[in-house]
Amino acid sequence: MNDLSELKRFVVAHAISQNLPAGHYTSLLERITSDTGDEPGSWAYEWIRAGDEAQAAGETLTACQYYVMGRFPFVDGPGRERALARCVEAFERWRREQPGIEPVVVEVDGLPVRVWAAGLSAEEPRPLLVMTGGIVSPKEQWGPVLPQIAAFGMAGVVADLPGVGESPLRYGPDGRRLFTAILDALDGRAKVSETYLLALSFSGHLAIGAALRDRRIRGLVGNGTPIHDFFTDTAWQARVPKVTRDTLAHLVGVPPEKVFAHVQDWALDDESLRDLEIPFATVSATRDEVIPPGDTERLRRCVRDLRLIEHPDVHGAPSHLAETRVWSLLAVQEMRPDADPRVTAALTGALQAARAGAGR
Incomplete structure (x- = not known):
């Protein structure tokens, strides 16, 4: 309960x-x-x-x-x-009222996984943006962004983190194979050799693991990503909110009191982070009650192309939503070598407006 x-x-x-x-x-x-x-x-x-x-x-x-x-x-x-x-x-x-949004069934480890997609075309395949939420948010929470992704000249996919929503998968480090399976399934209908991942919260951890193994992934954007200390720091774990601990336990299939022992080997080490050759743009909250500050410091120390924005906020930076949303989409555009400069300029203007509205 x-x-x-x-x-x-x-x-x-x-x-x-x-x-x-x-x-x-x-x-x-x-x-x-x-x-x-x-x-x-x-x-x-x-x-x-x-x-x-x-x-x-x-x-x-x-x-x-x-x-x-x-x-x-x-x-x-x-x-x-x-x-x-x-x-x-x-x-x-x-979605039936939105032109171009469709369900796609992707096979992951022999299991059918449904995702929502937009902008797919065999005649004119576009670069791909895959978006995933964290341990408490299903793909339908983020699906409304699909028309905007298509308007940027990209194909878009929203997917559940393994174990969340409709997903039949078990959450674990191997969940990173979801991203590769999506790319394999959409090859020919999207330019999967130019894929970007917008992976929020816990899905960012899996996205890094996928990017280290799949060269088709050209850039990452995250928000509140667990990296190392979340999985290993027992003093911090004692402070993690009950809802986070219990949800994580539910997804991995162990009792709540055993969940941190179960995930302690999931930490990304410094060597892995240094091996990340693509840009990683991420949002960090200075009052995050879920992700320890040491994880942000580790990113600063180890990731060669880190684009970091910090907010004086709690996990997910909800009080800075407008700015974070635009900043994240702009980060994707800035990673793309073939991005439409008009879209980049429009997002830059929108970011400035969001910051002005927030008094920044």
Whole structure:
């Protein structure tokens, strides 16, 4: 069972990332009195009810976003299972109204994995941008960015981190094979030899592992990436929020009290980071309660082409969302040798506007 007060605190960052109105989700959270079950007052029920109301008003994408929050942080019973199903169904309805967004089934270790894609073309294959979320956010949370990726002249894919959402995979270091499998599956419909990964939070760790082994990956963008100390520093691990620990335990399939012993060998060492030959742009939060500061320092020390932005914020930098979103997309453009200068200029202007709006 989740700690309800902690759960409410952490879900706000994700609600902000989905541009949900604060006045609405604040009152919704006040109605929630139970983490479990699927009846009025329970976590899943109240988020699903808000999603149903949005769907009745014809706001399909907003409905999907509320359903995403209803399965947060992971499916642990019928209520959250119902929320995930509604989330996927709503995204399916929304994407059918968007030209060019399609499902693609990728085989990973013999298992079928569905991803959402846009901008694919056998006649004119484009450079590829693959986007993945962390341990608590399914692909449908990030899917609305696909039309924007296509507008940049790229093919785009959003995928679940192994074990998250619909993914049948088990989360672990071998989860990096997801990225290579996506590239193999899309070869011929995208220019996979020019692939960039926008891998948020824990998926950034897998993305680095993939990039060290797959030369088709030409650049990485991350946000709050666990590198080394998260996996090895027992003093820090004792401070990690319960929701993070329990979600990680659920994904790797061990009891929460054993999860850090289970992942201690996942740390990326200095030699591996020095072997990273491609640019790595990443966001770091100085008040991150999940990722220890030593991991950012290790990146500074070891990554040869590091492009780092730091925010005085918590994990994921939710209070700097507008700036972070534009900065991340601009980072991809700046890594591309053939990027459209008009897109780069537009994103540069948008970044300046976002910073001005935030008083930076």
